[in-house]
Amino acid sequence: MRKAIQFAFSFAIWSIVATAKYNPPLFHFETSSLDNDIVHSHNFQPRGNRQQKPCKTYPSDAEWPSKTQWDAFNATLSGALIATVPEASPCYASNANTSTQCDDLTKSWSNSSLRIDDATSIRSILFQGMTCMPPSYAPRFLFTRPNASTCSVGGFPAYTVNATTVEQIQRAVLFAKDQNIRLVIKNTGHDFGAKSTGMGALSVWTHYLKDTEYIEKYADSKEQDGYGGPAVKLGAGVQVFEAYALAKRYGITLVGGEGRTVGHIGGYIQGGGHSPLTSIWGMAADHVLSINLVTASGTFITANSTQNTDLFWALRGGGGSTYGVVTSMVIKAFPKIPVTTMRYNISTGGNFTQAKFWEAQKVYVDNFEKYADLGHYAYYRVRHVNGEIMHDMTSWVAPNTSATNFRASIAPLLEKWKSVGANLDPVIEEHDNFADAWEAGFPQEAWTWNMRQASRFFPRSVLANDTSRAASFDAIKKVFEEGANLIMFNIRNPPGSEAIDNAVNPAWRKILMFALMFVTWSPTDSVDYVTQLSRNLTYEWNPRWKALTPGSGTYMSESDYIEPGWQESFHGSNYPRLYDLKKKWDPEGVFYAQNAVGSEDWVMGETLLGHLPSQNSKLCRK
Incomplete structure (x- = not known):
């Protein structure tokens, strides 16, 4: 079930000059999706009393899927399922290569590019529990784990789907619902709030959805007062440095982040997205024209100014990891400027x-x-x-x-x-x-x-x-x-x-x-x-x-x-509407993230330092 990340999926970023009215063509990875009839019938299958279960299901529970079930699930994903092995585990292995591997890992531990290329590594390692770090970084005071000489999965997800098609994302969502397993989304793991990790979770990793497209003229469906100019379509895995390289290639400007390795259309834009260009052009979320995503029902949809408009409103600033798994966005482009x-x-x-x-x-x-x-x-x-x-x-x-x-x-x-x-x-x-x-x-x-x-x-x-x-x-x-x-x-x-x-x-x-x-x-x-x-x-x-x-x-x-x-603090007067939309689009609470819309309905079972919710603990309904 394990597979080397660097070989899991790779292809060059590609760009095509195009014109599009309303919606540009789907990316290749978006054309592989489950038929809506299949998703619809799946959502109406009997589910027993899943909604009444007080907590998500964990590896220590009798209801946790068997190896046979995980293997069968992996087969539907064409082998894209990764069983978590913490990145620093070579520091704790008893083999001849341990010392060299651990030394290399320790020297590169602050390298954001290398950490992002790992299926489960995150920036907010404190809230994961710090259960497997290079020894020289491991806290001596042991407030996060009982023994600093050991390595465990801790608050990392149990499994990760290395998504390269929409169908794989849909199957991950449906499997997590069926098995009552916590579902998390990781793009780059760059966030400071531990939104892309969780003990016993199934993670959807969108890092390799790197497709890009330049659109010479995007015609918004609101033809009288809508937008009609250049735009780009970006896959969920495109990072800021890749988006800016595309902009330079076509002589345009994109409103994006200052951090190089941040995902351009993940939690960054979905959370609003401030930019070095905000003082002249506003927030990155202000310039989103269309969004493709997989919802909590497993359905693949488009949200824009004429369809699924409530979700389109919410995803532009209401926060990531709470309404669905975004696969791509179309974003307005501005002229080249000095x-x-x-x-x-x-x-x-x-x-x-x-x-x-x-x-x-x-x-x-x-x-x-x-x-x-x-x-x-x-x-x-x-x-x-x-x-x-x-x-x-x-x-x-x-x-x-x-x-x-x-x-x-x-x-x-x-x-x-x-x-x-x-x-x-x-x-x-x-x-x-x-x-x-x-x-x-x-x-x-x-x-x-x-x-x-x-x-x-x-x-x-x-x-x-x-x-x-x-x-x-x-x-x-x-x-x-x-x-x-x-x-x-x-x-x-x-x-x-x-x-x-x-x-x-x-x-x-x-x-x-x-x-x-x-x-x-x-x-x-x-x-x-x-x-x-x-x-x-x-x-x-x-x-x-x-x-x-x-x-x-x-x-x-x-x-x-x-x-x-x-x-x-995060949403002001928008929050009541955002919460209502959460209940509409995700009534079963498939998507959860720390301090995300609707997260107040859940509680983590343990704390760190006596006051910080630990992602290395069970998630239960209040």
Whole structure:
């Protein structure tokens, strides 16, 4: 049943210049699907009392499928079923190759590309239980498992379907329903909230659905007021770096993420998707024209402006892993534009004291409104490094702006910084297209394992007021001084975006600053220390930011794993409608993910650190 991942399925990304009215042709992998009559008849077969079962079925349960059943299921998938073997298991095997394999694995453990190419590896390894890690990364304090010298599957899925056809996805959904098994979806495993893992689950892995198509003119079915321009169709496995390469090839621009290895149309777009281009063009979800997906009934459908319109609304911002398995999307493309970027580092030390650093930071935040209204976007960090403060601007992005005009816009800021001793040598580059600017400005992200975070939107109304802006700045500074690190975004949604009818969190439309706090630890830190850091995020620090931003929210994909009142924080006034649609499209609760729509109807059986739901435990109805 096991098969080498690298040989499971491979083909080159392909692109075809085409025209399409309403819906482009299905990708080749989408043409292999179950007949709707078969799916319909399956859904009306007697199911006994499955709906009344209080918990999902697990390997320790008598109802767990036998090996014969798993083998039969694998046969219907043409051998695409993978029995989970944790990636770090070579570190615990007793064979001659163990040492070399483990050394190589340890050296590459933070490489996001290699982790994404594994069927079950995820970024949020803490919530999986850390049950099998290279020994040098395994926590010494053993708060996640009884013995650090062992390796177990833990919170990873029991089996994974390496999906290369829609039919395989349909069969996975139907099998999970029939057997009352937890079903999860993994694209890249890049999320911070453990949405793509779960003990005893069957996982649908969409990583190899890499087909792409360029559409010269997409004619929306609403011909009077709909869209009629260039677009791309992307398979679910296409990652940001692949989407941008396609855009460069055809001289277009796509609104997408800054992370290179993130899946472009998975949880990123389904969660809303902020972008270096958001200040001029809004959220990535705002530009979706059509979606193909497999629903909880196992049916393969299209959702767009004229069919399944309620689901089309929900999938554009309502969150992934909760309404179905998306196989492809059609996305609006924009013209090629020039982009200027800036990168720099500033660190305290010598005459540039920490007091002067915060003075410089305040000058910058005081100008957030100015820069966002110019269409700029900035992504930077403020971190504790060897007793000093490090501020690194990963990239300040100025779309549709020449380097000359950009320098003129930031000259007053740099002059003020210089006056307080914040000398820097910025790298400013002008590119004739966004893909090249992004390539130069955003290095590949590491696969961080020892991290917890929380976040909050600071709206324009708060930052435009001198008093509330000063209070917000002080609250952010205070959290840093008490031990957190910061990731900061200067970003807006453009005027008029609030009128777009999709499920994007309404709080996104009012944003001027997106602030994240995060904590890290080492394997040698005590359980008490890590527990206190984690509790500080949720119960001490983030509430201060919330108190200053009433009615605002945060981004579900970069939020606290146990965000209190997440329904309001992630969805605002959209939540009641999203919950009703969840009950309509998935009444049996086939799809579950942490803090996803409808997840409040379920509970995990165990916790980590005494307050974090463990994916290495049973999922039961409340």
